[in-house]
Amino acid sequence: MTSKLTTALFIAGGLLASSALSANAGPLTDRIAAGEPIRIGFSNIPIWGYPDEKGDPKGFVNEIALGILAKMGYTDVETSVTDWGGLIPGLQANRYDLITGGLYILGSRCENINFSEPIIVTGDAFLVSAGNPKNLNNYKDVLAQSDTILAMYAGSNTVEAARKEGLDDAQIMQLPGPAEVLAAMKSGRADAAALTYFEAVDFAAQSDGKFEITDPNALPDWTKNWVGVGFRFEDEDFMKEFNAALAGYVGSEEMLAAVQEYGVTEVNVPQGEATEWVCANR
Known part of the structure; x- marks a missing residue:
């Protein structure tokens, strides 16, 4: 285009x-x-x-x-x-x-x-289901629940951050871009999405209350x-x-x-x- x-x-x-x-x-x-x-x-x-x-x-x-x-x-x-x-x-x-x-x-x-x-x-944040039922606020929370899937798009900084925090490919879902990440959240294929703060805010605002964002300060300071x-x-x-x-x-x-x-x-x-x-x- x-x-x-x-x-x-x-x-x-x-x-x-x-x-x-x-x-x-x-x-x-x-x-x-x-x-x-x-x-x-x-x-x-x-x-x-x-x-x-x-x-x-x-x-x-x-x-x-x-x-x-x-x-x-x-x-x-x-x-x-x-x-x-x-x-x-x-x-x-x-x-x-x-x-x-x-x-x-x-x-x-x-x-x-x-x-x-x-x-x-700026920093990052997680996009999670309203009420954050799995209490996923940072990468360690995801790591502690082995059946939890964290979505992100390939080539994003969050891929490196997730791996640095100990997550492996079994818990990391890499997708082509933000639209596919949002689709994974809507379909329930992912439990949370690691996104830039601005992206997470935008997606949450357009979700009619289905999603919310976590506190960016819950992520490691080095993720700024x-x-x-x-x-x-x-x-x-x-x-x-x-x-x-x-x-x-x-x-x-x-x-x-x-x-x-x-x-x-x-x-x-x-x-x-x-x-x-x-x-x-x-």
Whole structure:
């Protein structure tokens, strides 16, 4: 699924950005110099990054990324939607120039792609049946009940977290994406779902009281995560320019107004944590 954004280009900003990048190498810089659009890949993840009914990018990570690019003078953007597990491989295969959609900065991912400086900090939560009948508030609760199944989507940070907490494949149900995770919960094939906090809130709100979310603070502190925008290693020079614009945009009134509809507030603004530190500690 592909859509093209054709908003007007701020010529002055574009000239400044082009000048700053003219001496730098990288596939993305070459595309921009050739007049081609910046290609953004994301998955269909509620709240974080998803296509609207016209196929245009929505979600707070897309809003932030597009806002930063606009500050750099770039508004000629092409977007593609893919499965969650296809984001990093697609970036590496040069199908996208950057990937959004809510990628947590994890050490394992930092080995495969570059991340911008953090744009959001948040945690996870469990989606459970109303009343939480099995009292599943964290991974240890699931581990203690061997017949309990915890759903999550393949490639998500919760897969690593569950395994770190001792769960094996017998209790972990990996699915293609959030929609399939929700379907597993509705059908009773899963007893709980490990999701980002924003996803869990969204699903619970739309369940007509069938589901609720657990307290994110019941999960280990190390499950708190920072979100970044993914780039190829070859585009490090462009990413540096992106980070320079990011520094003045993330946490600004303009950014907070753009993401207000998604429930993002000042609480989710990173407090100076650097990607280098996050890669080493997550």
